[in-house]
Amino acid sequence: MYNDQDQKYLDQFDELSAYPINNYESIIGKNEVLSIKDLAHSLEERKWVHVNSTFEGGGVAEMLKSVVPIAKGLGIDCKWYCIEGDENFYSITKRFHNIIQGLDQHFTLEDLLETYIETNKRNFEHNKIFSDMTIVHDPQPCASIVHGDYEGKLIWRCHIDTSEANEMIWNFLLPYINNYDGVIFSMKEFAKKGIKKPVYQVAPAIDPLSKKNRQRTHKEALNTLEDLFKEHKIDAERPIVLAVSRYDIHKNQKTIIKAFKELKKSADIRKLKPQLIMVGNLASDDPEGKEMYAEILDFIDGDPDIYALLNIPNNDENIGALMKMAQVYIHVSNKEGFGLVVTEAMWQGAPVIGSNVGGITLQVIGGKTGYLVDPYDVERIVAYTKFLLLNDEEREKLSYYGVEHVRKNFLVTTLVKKYLVLMRFLLGIDFPYFRIEI
Ligand code: UDP
Numbered sequence: 001m002y003n004d005q006d007q008k009y010l011d012q013f014d015e016l017s018a019y020p021i022n023n024y025e026s027i028i029g030k031n032e033v034l035s036i037k038d039l040a041h042s043l044e045e046r047k048w049v050h051v052n053s054t055f056e057g058g059g060v061a062e063m064l065k066s067v068v069p070i071a072k073g074l075g076i077d078c079k080w081y082c083i084e085g086d087e088n089f090y091s092i093t094k095r096f097h098n099i100i101q102g103l104d105q106h107f108t109l110e111d112l113l114e115t116y117i118e119t120n121k122r123n124f125e126h127n128k129i130f131s132d133m134t135i136v137h138d139p140q141p142c143a144s145i146v147h148g149d150y151e152g153k154l155i156w157r158c159h160i161d162t163s164e165a166n167e168m169i170w171n172f173l174l175p176y177i178n179n180y181d182g183v184i185f186s187m188k189e190f191a192k193k194g195i196k197k198p199v200y201q202v203a204p205a206i207d208p209l210s211k212k213n214r215q216r217t218h219k220e221a222l223n224t225l226e227d228l229f230k231e232h233k234i235d236a237e238r239p240i241v242l243a244v245s246r247y248d249i250h251k252n253q254k255t256i257i258k259a260f261k262e263l264k265k266s267a268d269i270r271k272l273k274p275q276l277i278m279v280g281n282l283a284s285d286d287p288e289g290k291e292m293y294a295e296i297l298d299f300i301d302g303d304p305d306i307y308a309l310l311n312i313p314n315n316d317e318n319i320g321a322l323m324k325m326a327q328v329y330i331h332v333s334n335k336e337g338f339g340l341v342v343t344e345a346m347w348q349g350a351p352v353i354g355s356n357v358g359g360i361t362l363q364v365i366g367g368k369t370g371y372l373v374d375p376y377d378v379e380r381i382v383a384y385t386k387f388l389l390l391n392d393e394e395r396e397k398l399s400y401y402g403v404e405h406v407r408k409n410f411l412v413t414t415l416v417k418k419y420l421v422l423m424r425f426l427l428g429i430d431f432p433y434f435r436i437e438i
Contacts, residue, residue: 054285145176216324242325244345272389320344329351334355
């Protein structure tokens with residue numbers, strides 16, 4: 001066991017207090033809670049660290065805000081650190097993100113050596129992480145395995161869709177990746193050639209007890225949204241088509257707008273007077289968001305039935321409430337590691353139209369928990385949206401199966417359970433049943 005007394009660390013998220021696993025019993029059942037406690041038993045007081053590059057915005061930060069407190073509640077000494085970089089670093093790592101997800105991007109040697117590697121190095125100049133298991137999330141801190149300073153077992157957890165990653169950038173990252181003790185992807189298809197370490201498949205998950213995801217009644221949701229709706233002059237009586245995500249090229253928000261404009265041309269639909277509400281925020285490690293938001297506003301071109309909101313107040317409560325109210329939820333990214341928002345929307349009972357891309361396909365089972373479309377297939381998006389807006393029974397059916405699919409597969413308790421098995425394996429206690437051969 002490692003002793004971190006007198007140790008100076010990286011920037012630490014320290015507002016997270018322990019959260020008891022027993023609180024999840026009403027959602028996952030007593031047996032599941034007992035099995036998680038059982039796994040954690042031999043890990044009490046062991047050290048478990050997460051390293052990423054932002055405390056706010058995006059799916060990783062969202063999950064860590066629950067995983068860390070639950071681990072603490074189980075008696076594990078769990079901490080979350082963030083590497084810090086300047087604007088240039090985030091611009092480079094955003095380009096990493098884009099090029100890994102298939103966009104054409106350019107890097108200079110200086111970008112890679114002076115900014116990316118140097119930032120990873122600098123974050124550890126006065127810091128060392130001692131931990132039984134450290135999970136390093138995504139490409140931003142990936143190189144810290146070599147240029148940082150760690151002691152203990154290390155796992156690289158990749159949250160993005162790497163299936164078509166540009167060879168050059170993949171080959172640049174590969175020596176780093178192969179220095180870890182293992183790699184986690186959300187889907188088997190994301191594990192590209194060249195990985196020489198054990199690979200695991202672990203899907204992301206949501207916390208059903210968080211402010212955003214707690215299940216609420218329609219009436220409660222309406223109350224929550226009162227101020228937001230007043231501020232933006234949104235009529236609560238009109239059906240809501242909803243889309244929530246960072247303003248980002250891969251989230252393909254323009255297609256949603258195009259489809260909604262098309263949808264309004266139908267006479268049946270015009271009678272219903274639906275409105276499209278888009279909600280987005282800016283992640284601190286994503287420098288492109290502002291520009292994308294401006295483009296989206298331009299693209300909406302003053303359509304009075306489309307709202308594109310940015311950084312809404314009371315974010316978590318309002319997003320959960322909007323998802324509860326949504327008659328249709330659309331998420332048609334052209335690349336998607338997972339798309340936590342899909343699970344969040346399904347958990348609130350929103351019928352989902354998702355693109356047949358990356359991790360969305362784990363969540364949306366066509367015709368059962370939602371509908372799958374090609375990301376740019378405006379015609380189908382319009383057809384499914386119309387069908388759902390006009391069919392209460394179909395919405396109820398998708399909603400029911402959506403909730404149950406999430407309960408079984410995408411709650412944070414399942415995620416923590418897999419991490420615990422992995423930790424036990426790294427410490428020589430267990431063998432993880434979710435290891436995959438590639
Ligand atoms: N999110 C939010 N407010 C917003 C937009 C997004 O809280 O205005 C949250 C969203 O609810 C989800 C996360 O940000 O929890 C986005 O995760 P996802 O995996 O969908 O996408 P990522 O941003 O990681 O690509």
